[in-house]
Amino acid sequence: MTTIARIETFLVAPRWLFVRVETRSGIVGWGEATCEGRSETVRAAVDQLAELLVGRDALRIEDHWQVMTKGSFYRGGPILASAVAGLDQALWDIAGKHFGAPVHQLLGGPVRDRIRVYGWVGGDEPSEVRDHIAAQVEAGLTAVKMNASGRMSPVASVAELDGVVARVAAAREVLGDHRDVAVDLHGRFTLANARRLAPLLETYRPLFMEEPVVPENSHLIGEFVRSTTIPVSTGERLYSRQEFLPVLQAGIAVAQPDLSHAGGITEVRKIAALAEVYDVQLAPHCPLGPIALAACLQVGFATPNYLIQEQSLGIHYNRGADVLDYCADRTPLAFVDGHVERLTAPGLGIEIDDAQVRAAAKKGHTWRSPVWRHQDGSFAEW
The missing domain is CATH 3.30.390.10 (Enolase-like, N-terminal domain)
Structure with a gap:
């Protein structure tokens, strides 16, 4: 059968x-x-x-x-x-x-009735931050995430660091004390830059600082953790329990596996259990589509140490389609007071419009990561 x-x-x-x-x-x-x-x-x-x-x-x-x-x-x-x-x-x-x-029932049943979500608000361009945050707050979200910077010099100038601080300060001003901002360093910072920046941001109390070093330098993340009181997160470019173990041992506060990269529901459930041993919360990376988001939420409804869920409604990558465009019914993924209510339909809890997917696949896509360069022409982390 x-x-x-x-x-x-x-x-x-x-x-x-x-x-x-x-x-x-x-x-x-x-x-x-x-x-x-x-x-x-x-x-x-x-x-x-x-x-x-x-x-x-x-x-x-x-x-x-x-x-x-x-x-x-x-x-x-x-x-x-x-x-x-x-x-x-x-x-x-x-x-x-x-x-x-629903999948969360097969994973042991629900441990919560709703999951808090956050949205992305830019950060590469300072002028956009306030308007983007205001729009997310208007949409009912209680948390946002912003890029700390655009291209960042290996040893940052005072102006570069002050620009980051000014953007995070603007975010805190719009959000107030009852909403949260997470700051994504996106692997664009060297360890030295990240350590210089963190003390400057502590007064604004970010929810977490994400990916302070590139994943291949995970052996350095413990030094950054010890240099700041801000919770540190990483994991969107780690793909297994074995790769997460060193950063958990280094003292991160939030693990961010991606359900479409880290082996799916089966492996991320195991990563979550491992993280729980280290008193670490889960906040899966998901600037992707409705299926990835639904998979994340199914894990979240059955996972005790689940902090918050990223989602990509309105994100700048979504040109030509948005998260809900391939859903036959948009209501399961609707936001209610900055949360998604527990999905109750069988399986992942959403219905994909088969005909629309097939029609879209005829056009396909050729999306590529941007390639950035420093002023001297050398490669810069995106």
Whole structure:
């Protein structure tokens, strides 16, 4: 009844890769395997992994995850982990629909009734921050996240640092004391710059400071944690429990795995459990589409140490489509007082408009990360 019959992928605007898994009985599960700027490569990985799944029982989710991640001598990395993530989400969607229950019920049942969400408000351009924050507050959100800066020199000037402080101060002024702002360093800062900046921001009490160093320098993050009282977060470019362990041991306060990069629901649940051992909260990265967001929320409803959820409604990347555009019914992902109420429909809890996805896939997308350079012509982190 739950034998996998067909697996399809769809590149759709603005920059997403959807995965559709269909069983012989007609149950359809959706996943999102988006890897920003590398989705065509992930698509090839999904096609190869499909060889391991077609003809097999969709309900053997853990076994499929083990084989997909370990069935080749060469393992890991964002491409394979994203491909596995999209397929894993789709399998959980099928399981929920098969048993007539939302995924969080299959994960042990709800531990909360609603999940707080935050929106993105810019930060690259100072003039935009106030207006963007005001719009998010008007939409009912109680928390926002902003980029600390645009391009940042390896050893920042006084003007560069003061510009960051001025933008965060403006954000705090608009938000007041009862709403939160998180500050994303986006891996654009060297350790030295991040350590200089943090004391200047402490008076504005950010919810957290995100990705103070690039993930390949995770061995340095403990030095930054020890230099500030601001909660430190990271994890959107970490893909497994093994990669999260060193930053958890280094003292981060918030772990940010991406459900479309870090092996899907199966692995992120395990990352959450590991984080709980270190008294660390979960706030999954999700500037992506509706399927990724629904997968995050399903984990959140069943995970005790879940802090807040990122979502991308109105984000500047979403040109050509927005988060809810592929949903047959927009109401499950509606915001109520800055929260999303518990999803109750079977599977991931949302219904994807199959026809609209297929129509959008005919146009596809070729989204790429920008390439930035310093004034001397050398490469700059985006």
